[in-house]
Amino acid sequence: MTASRQTIGLVLAAGKGTRLKSDLPKVLHNLLGKPLLVRVIEALLPLQLKEIVVVVGHQAEAVETALADYARQVGWKTPLRFLLQQPQLGTGHAVMQLNNVLAKDEAVDVLITCGDMPLIPTQRYETLMSAYHNHTESMLAVATVQYADPTGYGRVFFDDHDYVHRIVEHKDANAVEQQQTWCNTGIYLGSWPTLSKTLEQLGDDNAQREYYLTDVVALMYKAGKPVQAVRWPDEEDVLGINSRLQLSQATSILSRRTAERLMEEGVSINQPDSSTFAPEVQVGPDTLIHPGCVLEGPVVVGQQCEIGPSTTMRGAITIHDHCRIVTAHLEKQVEVASHTYVGPYAHLRDNASIGPTCRIGNFVEVKEAVIGARSNAAHLCYLGDVDVGDDVNMGAGSIVANYDPVRDIKTRSTIETGVKVGCNSVLISPVTLHQDSSVAAGSVITDDVGSGELAIARCRQSTIEGWVGKAKNTTKTTASGKPKQPAS
Ligand code: UD1
Numbered sequence: 001m002t003a004s005r006q007t008i009g010l011v012l013a014a015g016k017g018t019r020l021k022s023d024l025p026k027v028l029h030n031l032l033g034k035p036l037l038v039r040v041i042e043a044l045l046p047l048q049l050k051e052i053v054v055v056v057g058h059q060a061e062a063v064e065t066a067l068a069d070y071a072r073q074v075g076w077k078t079p080l081r082f083l084l085q086q087p088q089l090g091t092g093h094a095v096m097q098l099n100n101v102l103a104k105d106e107a108v109d110v111l112i113t114c115g116d117m118p119l120i121p122t123q124r125y126e127t128l129m130s131a132y133h134n135h136t137e138s139m140l141a142v143a144t145v146q147y148a149d150p151t152g153y154g155r156v157f158f159d160d161h162d163y164v165h166r167i168v169e170h171k172d173a174n175a176v177e178q179q180q181t182w183c184n185t186g187i188y189l190g191s192w193p194t195l196s197k198t199l200e201q202l203g204d205d206n207a208q209r210e211y212y213l214t215d216v217v218a219l220m221y222k223a224g225k226p227v228q229a230v231r232w233p234d235e236e237d238v239l240g241i242n243s244r245l246q247l248s249q250a251t252s253i254l255s256r257r258t259a260e261r262l263m264e265e266g267v268s269i270n271q272p273d274s275s276t277f278a279p280e281v282q283v284g285p286d287t288l289i290h291p292g293c294v295l296e297g298p299v300v301v302g303q304q305c306e307i308g309p310s311t312t313m314r315g316a317i318t319i320h321d322h323c324r325i326v327t328a329h330l331e332k333q334v335e336v337a338s339h340t341y342v343g344p345y346a347h348l349r350d351n352a353s354i355g356p357t358c359r360i361g362n363f364v365e366v367k368e369a370v371i372g373a374r375s376n377a378a379h380l381c382y383l384g385d386v387d388v389g390d391d392v393n394m395g396a397g398s399i400v401a402n403y404d405p406v407r408d409i410k411t412r413s414t415i416e417t418g419v420k421v422g423c424n425s426v427l428i429s430p431v432t433l434h435q436d437s438s439v440a441a442g443s444v445i446t447d448d449v450g451s452g453e454l455a456i457a458r459c460r461q462s463t464i465e466g467w468v469g470k471a472k473n474t475t476k477t478t479a480s481g482k483p484k485q486p487a488s
């Protein structure tokens with residue numbers, strides 16, 4: 001056997017996941033922004049496998065569609081194939097499905113893993129592969145881990161030469177066998193011709209009446225084909241997701257690992273356990289992250305920024321150097337150029353691009369908008385579907401009314417460089433405020449404003465003299481004519 005021999009990845013994902021009590025198939029449950037199965041497959045991608053075959057069963061169509069869509073979107077290079085296992089008669093039966101696409105004597109190796117183990121790093125698979133390839137006689141290598149609490153796992157038993165001679169499932173193990181703490185991770189690498197022949201001999205004479213893949217080990221051992229054990233150091237890596245509790249544990253582990261990486265890279269994080277960080281997140285050195293943040297997706301934060309407290313960034317979010325993003329919610333495609341201050345309580349979403357040295361302040365929402373340099377919307381603004389130039393000032397409470405509810409359409413406005421919009425103005429889109437124009441406070445703007453012009457679109461103030469004297473002797477009455485009751 002040579003290292004150059006090709007390897008096929010086989011991901012077992014046909015099981016039901018009853019304990020999650022969910023309509024969603026188990027392997028599509030979200031782990032920090034990506035489905036479990038995507039996380040599993042992404043760890044396999046760097047291994048340069050010939051192809052990755054996913055065995056699907058429960059809600060096969062949903063799993064297949066979700067994965068195929070994802071693979072297409074991000075452009076996975078390794079070919080992806082799905083095999084239907086119907087009904088699901090056990091892990092051995094799941095691997096037998098490969099017979100539908102491989103000849104029995106096809107000279108490939110098969111790396112078998114589980115679709116519900118999203119925490120295994122690529123490096124673990126690499127140690128399994130190199131151990132297997134360095135051992136010329138080995139026909140199968142099993143990754144084993146020592147569990148503090150081995151309940152539920154298959155126990156691995158070794159002979160005097162440290163080969164695995166059998167694996168006994170928890171439900172089939174006697175009291176003595178249950179003492180063994182070395183367990184089967186369910187991850188294997190083996191020679192397909194040997195594996196496929198051995199699978200033919202599998203029976204289902206066990207507690208669960210299933211075709212156990214684990215029984216292959218004893219069958220091979222008896223046939224004089226050594227089965228290697230590759231000991232993995234960390235049981236955390238092979239946490240399987242079978243329950244909501246395990247899903248939350250996996251989330252914490254992945255987030256903590258990411259926080260540790262970020263801190264090593266020079267990021268300060270106050271109370272890292274109070275925030276969640278997806279592994280995709282990148283943050284520059286000397287940035288400070290306050291408690292209560294959620295950073296999920298391809299989030300990129302520059303150097304010397306201050307993020308949080310209580311800030312969510314979800315999606316393709318790019319924050320350049322020296323920004324402050326305080327108690328804000330950023331989602332789906334947001335870019336903030338350097339030295340800009342966002343928040344507190346700002347909402348940036350759906351293609352919002354903010355220029356450098358801007359101020360996007362309290363209760364300001366920005367979507368489908370491009371904002372130039374040094375522009376301010378410091379209080380209570382809505383900037384939707386609008387192009388804003390440099391040095392623009394949006395007064396408090398100014399709104400771009402982008403939605404026409406009668407025609408059910410959204411239209412776009414333009415606010416050119418140097419424009420000043422007075423407080424509480426409404427710009428009825430589509431409208432253009434040309435360079436250096438101004439809008440008086442409280443205006444409702446329906447027509448374009450020319451360069452350098454001032455638009456006032458509101459009633460003139462009228463003042464009624466002696467008003468208090470006139471109003472004083474009038475008793476407040478309700479519509480029915482009875483005096484109004486004091487509020488209770
Ligand atoms: C399996 C191993 C056990 C090991 C444990 C590690 C067997 C018999 N036992 O047990 O030794 O310690 O994993 O987590 O292999 N699946 C299918 N089709 C099926 C059955 C299962 O695709 O017909 C998939 C599941 O979706 C899952 C994986 O195979 O991803 C493991 O199946 P599961 O039922 O969880 O096996 P365990 O009982 O945990």
Ligand code: CA
Nearest residue numbers: 116240241242
């Ligand atoms: Ca399991």
